[in-house]
Amino acid sequence: MDHDSQARPAATLAEVEDALLSRWPETRLEPSLDRIAAFTELLGDPQRGYPVIHLTGTNGKTSTSRMVDTLLRALELRTGRFTSPHVESITERISVDGEPLSDEAFVRAFTDVAPYTHLVDAEADHPLSFFETVVGMAFAAFADAPVDVAVVEVGMGGSWDATNVADADVAVLLPVALDHAKYLGATPAAIAAEKAGIVKPGSRVVVAEQSEAVAAVVADRVREVGATAVLEGVDFGVEARSPAVGGQVVDLRGLRGTYPEVFLPLYGAHQAQNAAVALATVEAFLGGDAPLADEVVRAAFAEVTSPGRLEIVRRSPTIVLDAAHNPHGAEALAAALEDSFSFEPLVGVVGVMADKDHEGLLAALEPRLAHVVVTQASTDRALPAEELGAVAREVFGDGRVSVVPRLADALDAAAALAEAGDALSGSLSSGAVLVTGSVVTVGEARRMVVRTRPAGGER
Secondary structure, eight states, X not given: OOGGGGOXXXXXXXXXXXXXXXXXXXXXXXXXOHHHHHHHHHTTOGGGSSOEEEEEOSSOHHHHHHHHHHHHHHTTOOEEEEOOSOSSOGGGGEEETTEEOOHHHHHHHHHHHHHHHHHHHHHSSXXXXXXXXXXXXXXXXXXXXXXXXXXXXXXXXXXXSGGGGSOXXXXXXXXXXXXXXXXXXXXHHHHHHHHGGGOOTXXXXXXXXXOHHHHHHHHHHHHHHTOEEEEBTTTBEEEEEEEETTEEEEEEEOSSOEEEEEEESSOSHHHHHXXXXXXXXXHHHHOSSSOOOHHHHHHHHHTOOOTTSSEEEETTTEEEEOOOOSHHHHHHHHHHHHHHOOOSSEEEEEOOBXXXXXXXXXXXXXXXXXXXXXXXXXXXXXXXXXXXXXXXXXXXXXXXXXXXXXXXXXXXXXXXXXHHHHHHHOOSSOOEEEEESOHHHHHHHHHHHHHHSOTTOOO
């Protein structure tokens, strides 16, 4: 086949998405950096043109990346940020100066690299995947900007993730738990060995609190490559936290100073931990001994947002979105609900991807939910609602489960249950709907709810 015939330039975001989605899907992995290395080499190795902060871990990558980005921008550095997956639009994956690329800029980023994708495809055993292509686009867009620092979130794992063609100045290891076991190994230690692959010779490594087995694996890697590590709970951490209206107030101990009573407009102990990790990451990146200016730290954290992470998108009834998609994330979500919210009843809308531990996720949420409406997102990766319903009935009992396959109908059903239960309970608190189970489900729900909200509604 003539490769030039494929190289029709894409003119719209929809055409770019089609071109990207025709490639190997994100979930298909092959443990090799050969294709992405060939691709970035053709692009002039843009990822070597700026320092890189590289984040991995089972949960918390996107929220922490957003905090790191916000803090760096408060220090007047120009940032690039690469995150995945996206909540609503593919453009969210590549941000410059804290804002996703515009549709036009995303199309331009794709057309800039498209000719080189075909050169790699022609030489390699397998064509470049969707993910590899977007990683190449991001690294090239950051070089074009140009950025002072790139904040790069691993797609999956570490060693063999396409982002690992970049060498981390600062490598960040968020909590490691079981997820993607099919691809990364069946124990946290096996997964940690894969994730620790982002630690490179000379990296400074910021390590969130880990289980003993994981901490040992990370320490081995740090020693092996001659990196230097700082540990949550030893070198930095959350000194105190208390829930507050619209989020929480935290006392953060950084590597160089303590920052008391910082307002963080996100809910849950896990977000306080992410904030401590983000602070230590920025301190490690900057080097030196002087504490950051207190007012800069406060101003930065006060404006952090993380869409789809315990995000209230509507009132009356309240609808909360959370992208928890594994038991570890669901446990953090359940703790945050208990900590910060008093919804009665709370009705879940849950849709999961087929490759996840949905039983563990449902079990973690069961004590917090009065009723669960199981549904499915419109992707072929979604577990059919009927299958999820069968597991949910075992966890919750028949009387607390409804199966509503279409997500829009599931949201309506849950809202009706929340409002009816609210009227019946006679309590002063009010009913609410929690949408969770996957980033895809949350993204689809967010589009539906935010689009249909009346003018002047709460964001």
